[in-house]
Amino acid sequence: GTPAAKSDVTVNLTVDGIAVAVPYGTSVMRAAAVAGITVPKLCATDHVSAFGSCRLCVVQIDGMRGTPASCTTPVAEGMVVHTQTEDVAKIRKGVMELYISDHPLDCLTCAANGDCELQDMAGAVGLREVRYEPGANHFARRDAEGPNPEYRPKDESNPYFTFDPAKCIVCSRCVRACEEVQGTFALTIEGRGFDSRVSAGMGSDSFLSSDCVSCGACVQVCPTATLIENKVIEIGTPEHVVKTTCAYCGVGCSFDAH
Numbered sequence: 001g002t003p004a005a006k007s008d009v010t011v012n013l014t015v016d017g018i019a020v021a022v023p024y025g026t027s028v029m030r031a032a033a034v035a036g037i038t039v040p041k042l043c044a045t046d047h048v049s050a051f052g053s054c055r056l057c058v059v060q061i062d063g064m065r066g067t068p069a070s071c072t073t074p075v076a077e078g079m080v081v082h083t084q085t086e087d088v089a090k091i092r093k094g095v096m097e098l099y100i101s102d103h104p105l106d107c108l109t110c111a112a113n114g115d116c117e118l119q120d121m122a123g124a125v126g127l128r129e130v131r132y133e134p135g136a137n138h139f140a141r142r143d144a145e146g147p148n149p150e151y152r153p154k155d156e157s158n159p160y161f162t163f164d165p166a167k168c169i170v171c172s173r174c175v176r177a178c179e180e181v182q183g184t185f186a187l188t189i190e191g192r193g194f195d196s197r198v199s200a201g202m203g204s205d206s207f208l209s210s211d212c213v214s215c216g217a218c219v220q221v222c223p224t225a226t227l228i229e230n231k232v233i234e235i236g237t238p239e240h241v242v243k244t245t246c247a248y249c250g251v252g253c254s255f256d257a258h
């Protein structure tokens with residue numbers, strides 16, 4: 001869900017009828033996880049601060065109006081949270097439908113097939129069909145702007161990974177990982193609302209000419225195939241991973257053997 005809160009003060013609440021006690025400052029999403037409940041999400045992760053942009057994690061809370069995002073809502077004493085109401089199920093499905101309608105439908109040949117959170121979430125919210133043409137939103141927008149209905153080209157300037165804007169859902173995980181994990185400010189979000197996009201470098205718009213140090217933090221957190229290691233593009237996602245311990249020295253580092 002979201003990063004752990006550090007506080008000695010404990011807050012008691014219920015999530016779907018399950019009582020939990022969590023540190024003050026914990027997000028409702030994390031409290032739900034403590035109760036054993038997984039709330040669908042796309043923009044939140046355990047490692048970077050919550051952003052609240054995807055709206056997939058909405059819940060209902062007694063006494064609170066609307067459907068707040070569970071990743072950015074902190075717990076409060078006595079809170080009664082519902083994560084699985086009909087209303088939130090409907091909202092999540094609608095949100096996913098919009099994401100999918102603006103996403104290339106090449107899952108079967110995509111390097112992230114089987115390892116894509118967009119795919120997982122579509123399944124998790126029960127999205128079986130999309131009422132719009134594939135890419136309908138995207139192309140409608142481009143038609144209004146001019147005759148070129150193309151997604152922005154891939155950025156292949158970095159030797160280790162590729163950035164494909166067509167698959168980006170602008171969850172900002174990469175931007176936050178760059179800042180919070182790496183302490184670099186190579187990535188920004190440009191524009192507003194539906195036209196917002198992730199951009200590398202101020203004006204230069206390429207990873208190689210940005211402040212990127214190729215740490216890979218952005219690639220790690222990307223929920224889709226937008227930021228993907230070139231190695232994965234070439235050889236595909238491993239079907240199974242075997243943990244092996246390196247025998248060269250006594251440290252015992254373990255690594256994935258594919």
Ligand code: FES
Nearest residue numbers: 043054055057071
């Ligand atoms: Fe909460 Fe995206 S996970 S808004």
